[in-house]
Amino acid sequence: MKKFLYEILLFTLLIFICACCLDFFLSYRLRQNQNRMYAAWNQMYNDSTCYDLVINGSSRAWTQYDPLILDSILDLTSFNLGIDGSAINRQITKYNKYCELHGNPKYLIQNIDLWTMSYTMGYEREQFFSYFFYDRDLLKEYDYYENFSWGEKYLPCYRYLGYDDVITEALFHDNKGHFFEYLTNGYFSRVEEWDGSVLYAMDSVIVATDTNAVNLFIDFLQEETGNGVKIIFVYAPIYIGAREKMLNEEEMFAMYDSIAEKFDIPILDYNDIPMCYDTTYFYNATHLNRLGAELFTTKLAHDIDSLGLSK
Amino acid sequence: MLFNSFEYLIFLPIVFLLYWFVFDYAISKCKHQLLWQNLFVVIASYIFYGWWDWRFLILIAITTLLSFLSGIGIEYAPTKCSKKAVMIANVVINLGILGVYKYYDFFAREFAELFGIESDFLLLHLILPVGISFYTFQALSYSIDVYRKQIQPTHDIVAFTAFLSFFPQLVAGPIERATNLLPQFQKKRTFDYAQAVDGMRQILWGLFKKIVVADNCAVYVDQVFGDIGAHSGSTLLLAAVLFTFQIYGDFSGYSDIAIGTAKLFGIKLMRNFNVPYFSRDIAEFWRRWHISLTTWFRDYVYIPLGGSRPNIPEAIRLKGDKAIEARYTKWIAVRNTFIIFLLSGFWHGANWTFVLWGAYHALLFVPLLLMGKNRRYRDTVATVTLPDGTVKAKWLPSLKEAGLMLLTFALAVVGWIIFRAENIGQVGEIVSTILSGSILNVPMLISQYYYIPLFVVIIVMLLFEWFTRNRLHGLEITNVPYRWIRWSIYMLIILALFFSIKTETPQFIYFQF
Incomplete structure (x- = not known):
């Protein structure tokens, strides 16, 4: 019996060592990956530049603000922190991680919309896999919302179990993934034409604002304004068809107005500019394509410049 | 659990x-x-x-x-x-x-x-x-x-x-x-070291068959059989072949885990599968597939019904005509064969497809019974018994044996189509699509990252089972001389398990029965 248990222990130890090596290998490979959601993190982690301006928000920040255009017009360096499918909780955590790695920016463009003031939980949680096991601060931040299991947090490789697409991505896709050419300083430009299916599938939108999320956002603004970061709120363009389905837009405007007033934050509103009426500039009802994003960012940069917000 | x-x-x-x-x-x-x-x-x-x-x-x-x-x-x-x-x-x-x-x-x-x-x-x-x-x-x-x-x-x-x-x-x-x-x-x-170690090996082999082979086959099979009308004959045929491996991996994998676990507790359970896809005819297949159920029906239904040697009724015996007696004996044997195959099919579930599956196998079995060839292959394929009674396995089967195995496998595939279909109408639809011109189309292949590893693991499973076919399970590799080689094999299997585990734990097919 002793011999049997000894062998089992030895074999378990061997499995543990192999699992550690495999975990390190898979995580390393994913940290080199330039595909979509991984790249949004990897570009931030694998770069130590201290940028002057960062753009924070969801996919509507990620795909709509081109940092290179902002750089060229405002004579600054900028980085897009947009994160797909994320509400304010994820956005703030990513911003905090950015500050830890790169230092505080001088300017922060915060993209705001109807979906910002809520919580994201569980969506594409595999984007954190390559980092959180080694970055316990990140784990601590996200665990509150993502509810990682004990095994995911403490056992090597366990979090990859069942995610065969992630493993395939790590094993077989190198850092020249097809998204690579579209990712610049965190910005993901979508070279796509209008797809009306999202608009067609959209019901009337009434997004309930989460009070806790609003408080979280206010705390965040308090801290960042205290750190001397100049914040600008931006309503990025939304296709008019989608806007017509948003039933509590006025409520949203009032809420952001009151927050902006409290912290003396300027709001730039692009919800009703001409491009919002033309599907040429959108790839779906709520996201600009590359053409639209370039036009919008150019306009935004000129507006920031003319209003002297970047001085 | x-x-x-x-x-x-x-x-x-x-x-x-x-x-x-x-x-x-x-x-x-x-x-x-x-x-x-x-x-x-x-x-x-x-x-x-x-x-x-x-x-x-x-x-x-x-x-x-x-x-x-x-x-x-x-x-x-x-x-x-x-x-x-x-x-x-x-x-x-x-x-x-x-x-x-x-x-x-x-x-x-x-x-x-x-x-x-x-x-x-x-x-x-x-x-x-x-x-x-x-x-x-x-x-x-x-x-x-x-x-x-x-x-x-x-x-x-x-x-x-x-x-x-x-x-x-x-x-x-x-x-x-x-x-x-x-x-x-x-x-x-009392604890037996050798038995417990063998139990662990058998559990690992069962997990390999279930998680690596069966669950990966299920990805393709479920997709294709979930929308039969949308697929070509070649795709349906490939799905049927993969289902053949899925159900084997699933059920024999379960049995291996069960038998292996029992060994850990000092209990020896009966063998349930004995490399059925290396059978040379359908009778041999049924001596090697779900042995515990087949022998149950044999012992508690077939033999009490008279089996293949029924008591001759007095009215016939008194006539003294041996030809009539022989005909009677054969008729009873055929009847009993149909009864146990139909019962065996119906045991699997309340659906006519299972009954049809049983009838299909009975139809394949009866000709062998009538020709007296149903017990022709009682040994394991490609083995020789030495004068001292030990059985030695050959590396390869003869051409005839390979042909017979392939034919039996093909017959089993047809059976599994009936078994997998949701109703009798669907059986007809699948078979007619397979027999149509679309059999010549290139079958749907999900992704190279899916089908290449899948074919590799199926081949690995078949190779392991082939080389251990006269042993109790595929991972009974005590003859491998060095421990590090054996442990490397175990580690590779665990690695394959790691890559194959799904986020939602799939059920075992036979749990529904």
Whole structure:
């Protein structure tokens, strides 16, 4: 019996060592990956530049603000922190991680919309896999919302179990993934034409604002304004068809107005500019394509410049 | 609790350690060691089974109590007739419970359809308790064996409950015989190192077949069979072939895990699969596929019905015509063959497709029976028996053997199409699509990252099984000289498991039966 248990222990130890090596290998490979959601993190982690301006928000920040255009017009360096499918909780955590790695920016463009003031939980949680096991601060931040299991947090490789697409991505896709050419300083430009299916599938939108999320956002603004970061709120363009389905837009405007007033934050509103009426500039009802994003960012940069917000 | 779940990964080591250490030590000075050891098995088994739904425990407890009492009843019944009555009563009640849970709604629906009436008010919508077909048959075998005096009735209800609810084989077999399993619960088990190590190997091999082979095949099979009309004949044929491996990996994988787990607790269960896809005809296939069920039907249905050597009725015997007697014997053998294949099909579930599957196999089997060739291949393919009685396996089969294996495999694939289809109409649709011109199309292949590893693991499974075909399981590699080679093989299998585990733990196919 002793011999049997000894062998089992030895074999378990061997499995543990192999699992550690495999975990390190898979995580390393994913940290080199330039595909979509991984790249949004990897570009931030694998770069130590201290940028002057960062753009924070969801996919509507990620795909709509081109940092290179902002750089060229405002004579600054900028980085897009947009994160797909994320509400304010994820956005703030990513911003905090950015500050830890790169230092505080001088300017922060915060993209705001109807979906910002809520919580994201569980969506594409595999984007954190390559980092959180080694970055316990990140784990601590996200665990509150993502509810990682004990095994995911403490056992090597366990979090990859069942995610065969992630493993395939790590094993077989190198850092020249097809998204690579579209990712610049965190910005993901979508070279796509209008797809009306999202608009067609959209019901009337009434997004309930989460009070806790609003408080979280206010705390965040308090801290960042205290750190001397100049914040600008931006309503990025939304296709008019989608806007017509948003039933509590006025409520949203009032809420952001009151927050902006409290912290003396300027709001730039692009919800009703001409491009919002033309599907040429959108790839779906709520996201600009590359053409639209370039036009919008150019306009935004000129507006920031003319209003002297970047001085 | 599923064998391939995280819960089981925790449950098994805890039960193992408690069984051999904590509990065994605690009772070492106790007078009733065996009783406590069996009681622990019962508690662990009931926790395991109750994990699905605690209400299932009531049914298994009823079956246990009835069968236990029937054994004692048969023992004390004064006449042969009353003994038979007790046995029949137990069989009827147990089959009645099984029938109500498994078949009632099916027959009610068929009845309603036949007479054109609304079926809703007739249906009971009962949840089928996991493993009910398996433990019911095990319980039946006990009372029949007691009646036949093949085993002494036990008076130890704890040992009997352990026999009927032993968790490794409770939900999907092997369907054990009281003659094999019950005596093992009637003496205290002691730890056997070699047996435990072999058990671990067998569990690992079972997990490989289930998680790596079966669950990966299921990805393609479920996609294709989920929308038959959208796929070409070649895709359907590939899905049917993959289902052939899926069901084998799934069920024999389960059996390997069950047998391996039992070995950890010092219990030897009967073999349930013996490389069935290396069979040279359908009769051999059925001697190697789901052995515990096949032999159950043979012993408790086929032979009591007269088997292939029935008693000749006096009216025929008196005529003295040997030709008529031979014809009668053959007719009874054919009838009995059809009965057990149809019953075996229907045992799998309340659907005409299972009956058709049974009939299809009966049709393949009967010609062999009539030609007297059904017991032609009783040895393992490509093996020679040396003068000293040892069996030596050849590296490769002969061309004829390979051809026969391929033909039997193809026949099995057709059978599995019937088995997998949701209804008889779908069987026709699948077969006609396969036989259409679209069989020449390139089959749908999901992704190179899917099908290349899948074909590799199927080939690996077949190679392991081929080279261990006269052993008890595919990972019985004690002849590999160096430990580091063996351990490397185990590690590679664990790596394959890691890459194959799904976020949602897939069920075992046979749990639904």
